[in-house]
Amino acid sequence: xxxxxxxxxxxxxxxxxxxxxxxxxxxxxxxxxxxxxxxxxxxxxxxxxxxxxxxxxxxxxxxxxxxxxxxxxxxxxxxxxxxxxxxxxxxxxxxxxxxxxxxxxxxxxxxxxxxxxxxxxxxxxxxxxxxxxxxxxxxxxxxxxxxxxxxxxxxxxxxxxxxxxxxxxxxxxxxxxxxxxxxxxxxxxxxxxxxxxxxxxxxxxxxxxxxxxxxxxxxxxxxxxxxxxxxxxxxxxxxxxxxxxxxxxxxxxxxxxxxxxxxxxxxxxxxxxxxxxxxxxxxxxxxxxxxxxxxxxxxxxxxxxxxxxxxxxxxxxxxxxxxxxxxxxxxxxxxxxxxxxxxxxxxxxxxxxxxxxxxxxxxxxxxxxxxxxxxxxxxxxxxxxxxxxxxxxxxxxxxxxxxxxxxxxxxxxxxxxxxxxxxxxxxxxxxxxxxxxxxxxxxxxxxxxxxxxxxxxxxxxxxxxxxxxxxxxxxxxxxxxxxxxxxxxxxxxxxxxxxxxxxxxxxxxxxxxxxxxxxxxxxxxxxxxxxxxxxxxxxxxxxxxxxxxxxxxxxxxxxxxxxxxxxxxxxxxxxxxxxxxxxxxxxxxxxxxxxxxxxxxxxxxxxxxxxxxxxxxxxxxxxxxxxxxxxxxxxxxxxxxxxxxxxxxxxxxxxxxxxxxxxxxxxxxxxxxxxxxxxxxxxxxxxxxxxxxxxxxxxxxxxxxxxxxxxxxxxxxxxxxxxxxxxxxxx
Numbered sequence: 238x239x240x241x242x243x244x245x246x247x248x249x250x251x252x253x254x255x256x257x258x259x260x261x262x263x264x265x266x267x268x269x270x271x272x273x274x275x276x277x278x279x280x281x282x283x284x285x286x287x288x289x290x291x292x293x294x295x296x297x298x299x300x301x302x303x304x305x306x307x308x309x310x311x312x313x314x315x316x317x318x319x320x321x322x323x324x325x326x327x328x329x330x331x332x333x334x335x336x337x338x339x340x341x342x343x344x345x346x347x348x349x350x351x352x353x354x355x356x357x358x359x360x361x362x363x364x365x366x367x368x369x370x371x372x373x374x375x376x377x378x379x380x381x382x383x384x385x386x387x388x389x390x391x392x393x394x395x396x397x398x399x400x401x402x403x404x405x406x407x408x409x410x411x412x413x414x415x416x417x418x419x420x421x422x423x424x425x426x427x428x429x430x431x432x433x434x435x436x437x438x439x440x441x442x443x444x445x446x447x448x449x450x451x452x453x454x455x456x457x458x459x460x461x462x463x464x465x466x467x468x469x470x471x472x473x474x475x476x477x478x479x480x481x482x483x484x485x486x487x488x489x490x491x492x493x494x495x496x497x498x499x500x501x502x503x504x505x506x507x508x509x510x511x512x513x514x515x516x517x518x519x520x521x522x523x524x525x526x527x528x529x530x531x532x533x534x535x536x537x538x539x540x541x542x543x544x545x546x547x548x549x550x551x552x553x554x555x556x557x558x559x560x561x562x563x564x565x566x567x568x569x570x571x572x573x574x575x576x577x578x579x580x581x582x583x584x585x586x587x588x589x590x591x592x593x594x595x596x597x598x599x600x601x602x603x604x605x606x607x608x609x610x611x612x613x614x615x616x617x618x619x620x621x622x623x624x625x626x627x628x629x630x631x632x633x634x635x636x637x638x639x640x641x642x643x644x645x646x647x648x649x650x651x652x653x654x655x656x657x658x659x660x661x662x663x664x665x666x667x668x669x670x671x672x673x674x675x676x677x678x679x680x681x682x683x684x685x686x687x688x689x690x691x692x693x694x695x696x697x698x699x700x701x702x703x704x705x706x707x708x709x710x711x712x713x714x715x716x717x718x719x720x721x722x723x724x725x726x727x728x729x730x731x732x733x734x735x736x737x738x739x740x741x742x743x744x745x746x747x748x749x750x751x752x753x754x755x756x757x758x759x760x761x762x763x764x765x766x767x768x769x770x771x772x773x774x775x776x777x778x779x780x781x782x783x784x785x786x787x788x789x790x791x792x793x794x795x796x797x798x799x800x801x802x803x804x805x806x807x808x809x810x811x812x813x814x815x816x817x818x819x820x821x822x823x824x825x826x827x828x829x830x831x832x833x834x835x836x837x838x839x840x841x842x843x844x845x846x847x848x849x850x851x852x853x854x855x856x857x858x859x860x861x862x863x864x865x866x867x868x869x870x871x872x873x874x875x876x877x878x879x880x881x882x883x884x885x886x887x888x889x890x891x892x893x894x895x896x897x898x899x900x901x902x903x904x905x906x907x908x909x910x911x912x913x914x915x916x917x918x919x920x921x922x923x924x925x926x927x928x929x930x931x932x933x934x935x936x937x938x939x940x941x942x943x944x945x946x947x948x949x950x951x952x953x954x955x956x957x958x959x960x961x962x963x964x965x966x967x968x
Contacts, residue, residue: 243288286298485520513578521582841940862965889941898930
């Protein structure tokens, strides 16, 4: 193997070792010609990156090699993808072109490498427009043509996350937020569950290290006892399965820190209150045609020994997820009085759940495999690309909304299945059937019960849409529509309806222009539409026709035209200048002012991230705030350095949820702690009792995290208090 002399002897030896690891990771059948092709790509990648080093100081070539190993070993892809992984940064970081890659390594490799090359030299109309969102859109577009692009990109992102320690903290936040917002959900949708879990866990490690380390320590304390309990739980079940001829094994899975934190945060629970920190998975070895039968037989055997919680039964055999995931999830009460989460699946189902897309390709012609799973999802990707999305941010939001959300299955009156994102409404369903049905929809019979167009559908609902020829689509429907398809069809329907007002609106507008002594030119009409914040002349004529825009509304536009235009020009210049200065000096944020975000209510002592936009106060968020993660993913370059000035004498809002025993004196004792001992400035308090328990949500002002922790500790000491949880949002 030949290497340039920019690599030391030790580094060349390590490259030889890594080449052998890559060959061993390539588990599919390979011939001598393919191995030679790989060797050529390996040597070329080492040559192309010969002068480059990573932040850690090691040769850059180790990164594409590591990505290629992930592609080969953890995703199970073939030579085209492995070679593309080796070359994925060559065009972006060196002088070599896509055309050169095509000549040397073929059209397929060149197409994947091109899809993985970031955008550059684009003249964006708005300096705020996220270049990262444009890169996402490019990836998605290429993914629809060749899914290998996103699989290699996921491997690239996984290795970047595994080696994020060497990056500056604000860069860690940017990369982790992008990963959590875009790449981890995409891995899940492609069925790469193991990669999805690792990405999310690495994100938590960098976004909220305090939580990550705390949960890790708690897991260390309970791991041994929980594993022993699950082994005892599984033993009689396996014995019985063996007696009836079902060959099965079990695995005990520990949820990741991120998965545990998601449950803690969502339900306000402590770790010891989460019953599924550990999961018992039964994996059955059987012929493909016996899969569903033996899975349900296994469920039956479990009920012989343990009582199930039927409200928590999830049947992903009858309704496989879009990514091909199939399994039975069931919760049982153990002999020790603890709820145990179980999963029942076959060897094939387990492989699909862990490896995703490549296993899907292996089984896609199997009649027992989940129909319309990943292939159906990729069809949706193509439809979304073809839909009308004017901006990259709009496109990204639609993509995440439609294709990352969990799905539900609902039925037409004839029993046909329609797949929609979770949270979809009756009107989303109507537009999914046909544009005209959506435009004329006034309600529906859901399970024979009359509902409105805003009704949120549930899994298994049967929907019979009610239409009226006299009904027209309305703007307010955008407020509750979920799918981008429905929004696109509603937009088109509204436009067609408003076109019918063109002649009347044009006549009325001409009369107004004559009164104002203004020329009825295209330029002046466009100017009025712009000043009125309308999308074009169709909307302008419509609003004039129905008298929503009158003479007195238009007159000020032309009266102040010159001064307004000058002001707008100055504002644009000032905005651009401010943005540039902000990026040049990230520490200089005091002149802009700042606002403490109410979505997560950070207080001094919390980890925080500062995000800046032109001509706006700097936004201060907790780094694990969902809104902050979304902003950092879209506007990574807007993250600036920020830290608390603990000497400032300010108060900050904090909210606690306190659960306790509903006995006389509880309220008085609580007020004694909050107001008497700590002299807190209470903002609001809400008490609600049910049975023998009472829930109190109280908001008050504190100076810093240390003071809040003292208040929480003191409150927990009350005899009647059972749980205290800090909430992100005010009551």
